[in-house]
Amino acid sequence: MAEKKKMTVAEILAAARATGGQDSAAKPAALKEPEAVAEQSAVEVPAKPVPKPKPAAASSAAGGARPGVADILAMARAKKAEAAGTAAQAVSEKPAAAAVKPVASKPAPKSPAAVGAAKTGVQRDTASILAAARAAAKPGPVAKADAPSRPAPKPRETAKPIEEKAAPPRTVATLPAKPVKPAKKGAADGEDRRGFLQIAMGSAMAMGFTALSVTGGLFTLGLARFLFPNVLAEPPSKFKVGSKDGFPAGKVETKFVAQYGVWVVNGDFQGLQQVYALKTVCTHLGCTPSWLEAEQKFKCPCHGSGFYKDGVNFEGPAPRPLERYAIRVADDGQLEIDKSKSFQEELGQWADPDSFVTV
């Protein structure tokens, strides 16, 4: 976390500096930001003051005319310290957390709490430092040489790069920052175990979409299985309705509607007396019309379509006549209706001898 924050700050600073030009110098400076900060911090580090100037610091110092990150920060801190009228003595454990600790504190032995405080203080302080630095940097470049003239306590340069940390007893608390390094390296090269699939499939995107399509395909196949049930409970499509004599001329038999959805009619169609089976489905939108004996018509309750006794539409929105089912005289003399076949008048199928039984 701390490292990330640092990097963000570094980027901001790099961008700020980049406006002044000199990209070549800015880049390394930005990269080495944590160290630079550490070197120039107004921090009293009681242990291990190893004077080991880093390239970035050197370059920025050599740059002279253009303020380096360290310069900006140091200067800003100095201003802050002036304003506060007190010498800031921050406790720092590692370069990463080496920003100013505004609360003046003794260089007390570093307890984990102190470290935590230093860490939590990092973000806010850095922000204000940056703001101040940007404001100060505007008027003109400040040479690094000017920095020491500030009234702040002279910084003791220290170089404690994360990588090289020898893990002395005191710095144990900062260790968790370390694991970043190997992860970074592995991700960059793509050569660790986590990168294997990525290499094998081409990219993370390909991997994801392959997984998605495989899962989706399997799921669809699983769903499709439901279309073929093991047992199909359907009433038989053929059924017998009794002998022809049970259907006197002109009668619409409605007693098979509830069970089979069919009217058996002995009626007159184009001058021929026939027995036919009409499907009880309105040809408009599929409701079940009702037979109105008084008016001698089928009338649909949904949109008011009306059909004559022979099934031909004459009122309402129904566009075509009711359909007929196949009907025949079975071997035992009974009428047998087959619902698996239907006949449509508008296609001329009512002329089919399967669609009626002549009386």
Next chain:
Amino acid sequence: MHSSGFFLKDVAGFLGGYYAFMAIMNGVAALLLWRKKGQIGWTLVWTVFAGFLLVLASLALSGASDLVPALPTSVRSLVNRFSGPVLYTLGTFVLLTVLFIFRRFFVQPMVAWSILNAMLLLMGLSMADENFASIVMKPDNVPIVGLVFLLAFFTWLATSQAVVNDDRIARGLPTVEKENDEKVLVWPDLVYTELICMVAVSAFLLLWAICLPAPLEEPASSVKTPNPSKAPWYFLGLQEMLVYFDPWYAGVVLPSLVIFGLMAMPYLDFNKKGNGYYSIEERKFSYLTYQFGFFLLWITLIILGTFLRGPNWNFFGPFEFWTPYKVEVLNNVDLPQMFWVNLLDQPLPKAPSGASGLVQAGYILLREAPGLLVMGAYLVLLPPLLAVTVFRGFYAKMGFIRYMIMANLMLLMLTLPLKMALRWTLNLKYIVSIPEISLNF
């Protein structure tokens, strides 16, 4: 005829409360007007009216069948005799047109209040009729009664603000919205309001569900359709549309066009005015088009489908008994039949039996030629014709594509009222009728 004593006893208690509520409503209105000063006349009117309503309430509460206030039987039968789909549709059209043209008069609070009272009173008096009450008080029809009043209220509210704004714009003043553009915070102002509304609406819905139980019927069966069979109330406009069209058009194309048309509106609209405030004058075309589609082609159809369509989807007057044996002559014929048989006195072109598919298709095209020509002229010739006449300015401002989309959407919207009119006047079933491939228009 059907107003039995038993029914009146049942409904009397409700009507007593109804009139008492109206009396309180008017009493409060009178009190508020009294406090405002300078409205002595109206204060008196509403006080007297409240007293009159109290008399009605006590009459209703008496429960005696000859005392409960009701519309005279002669008036009821007169209404029944003259009501029909044609008169209903034309009547609502005329009514809404009058309301629109004289909106300056109708938006006055006292006029609106009078109209509200008249509506409520008329409903109360009608409710003493058993046939009317049995439809209006049915639990699934109650929302539509609410819809009528809510829509009337909100339309009045918007129109009155638009009228005020139009006046201000005409005088060169900023709109009301611009003048009082006080802003409030989302939190807490809006979120709290929403929270309170949520709680109140939930409580209201709970109460509603307890007081007016959902109509549970017998288990569904594919071979048994209730008579009348009605869609949910919000789809009754759609069901009414289906009376005039094939399912693919009224059930699929038109609803999709409604949705796509509404989505296309912001892109078709070139009028920059009326943004963020109510105004009618500045957006007359948009306003009228929308209100025509919304009120006449949707809301009035819902009301028609709910209250006036009975068994077998026959039309019934508001005080008519819903008998499934009502006989209505609705015979209708397709345009090819009209053209070939009635006009030219010759049989419909029919392919000889055993003809190949292509020959059959040719005969079908010949048979449907008049309808196809009419449809083609309507959808292809009319838009350019309109572009050089009525919509000349629109075409110039919108450009070809936007204009064509707008014109076609409008023409397709107008197919509904046109088809209704053709059905009523000419008994026309379908203009193009190809049942062989289930394509009818």
